[in-house]
Amino acid sequence: MELHLTLIFNGLATGMLIFLLAAGLSLIFGLMSVLNFAHGALFMFGAYMGTWVYILIGGWNSPWGNLNFFVGMIAAALIGVVLGYLVERFTVRQVYGNHLRQILITTGVMLVVAELVKVFWGPNLIRVVQPEFLQGHFLVGDVRLTYYRVFIILFSTMILILLLFMLKKSKIGVVVRAGVENSQMVQALGINIRKVFTLVFIFGTMLACIGGYMWGPFQGQVNPGMGLDLMLIAFIVVAIGGLGSVAGSAIAAVLVGLSEAYMAYYFPPGSLAVNMLIMAAVLLIKPTGLLGAGR
């Protein structure tokens, strides 16, 4: 029983981190119909920038180590805003409505960002340690819960609740949901959907960068390949959850996280295959994904 509770706990933490990557991707895909292959690279760049700032100001060894961790997170979020704006404005905006060009141009962005990381920080991994207040663990019964994983679950759940609240209650949230269904009609009601696209792209990139930054201490390192590894998982999550559905992405991310945790324990090489099978099964039963409305 302890084993299963531990695996579920680990799966939840992994799933919620994947959610941070997939939520933005799902909104960008659902609203703008943009296949953003650069999303994983932006996640990785956010991880590097945040970690670089975290280490630059003293890292985990400084007396301000706990504060430094949050400064690094803010830096990752800010770089996400800047990167999101630049990528949307100068690349994605030119190829709206053309999936082939989107794949080509965002793959180009992915390669450029990956090479930039190697130029600035080298090809080797950078070790990252959790801040002191999130190190260690506590026991619930016989189940060992690490503080950092609990933090990931709580933080990501807070982001999920905020996001759902914003989408449900705010004007921009309602417009985004309407745009996911029919962006042409939103325009006919007097709303400049391009501005909404830019905002969503920036927001999605920011979430990915924060997720990337939090992934570092979770794995104990950041490396230039981390974005690519998670990109495929994120696309699987978006397909399972349904395009444009944040709640769907959260459920799918937890599902994939749990499958990752179990497979990592029982049969690590089968991890991706099981995720693919879950996706195939969900799409066979509901082609629009768990909570996708379809078009």
Add this chain to the structure above:
Amino acid sequence: MLKIKDLHTHIEQFHILQGVNLEVPDNSVTVVLGRNGAGKTTTIRSVMGFYPNMSGEILFQGKSIAKLPPYTVAKQGIGYVPEDQDIFAGLTVEENMRVAMRREDDTTLERQEWLLDLFPDLREAWKRKGGHLSGGQKQMLSIARALVNETPLLLVDEPSKGLAPIMVEKVMEAMNVIRETTTILLVEQNFIMASQLGDYFYMIDEGRTVFQGEMQLLKDDEVLRKKYLGIA
């Protein structure tokens, strides 16, 4: 209110509109008539700015709106009710109205109240999702959504399409109230509705304006109706 001069619109390789000329006087209901595929819907979609590669002149209250993007056209004060209503199915009636509101001030909320008095069905379905509404309720919502802001001109594309006769009557009653404050350009296949609402008509055939005049002229001219609409 609206003037269209020599409008040409291409959709992909097809030359759909090949010279539409049309004028909508203030405080009137002008009906665009024609057979299926004549170019009626393309005409009002061109006015809305959905086809940037159109040519010709479109003047709204004396200002050119040709080639403006749809959101700018809408902001000038042109409401659009599309053929298939295009209600946001995952949003409630309230949220559908909210998307359309440019300002959530007292004036807009007062307009919304007026529209809910006009379409009491919407008030009852206020918290229901768009996808769960009946065809008639969707049509009402589509019209209400287009009118929630100050709207001097309303473009309506086949409001009677697919509706039960009782619903067509309700929509017509509402349009009769709306016309008191809003100029209407109506595309309609249902000649009974068109003739009861319209002051003027334009007949479009194969992408061109082929006939125009006061509605009474068309009501009296059986030969014309038979030739262009296929009805006696």
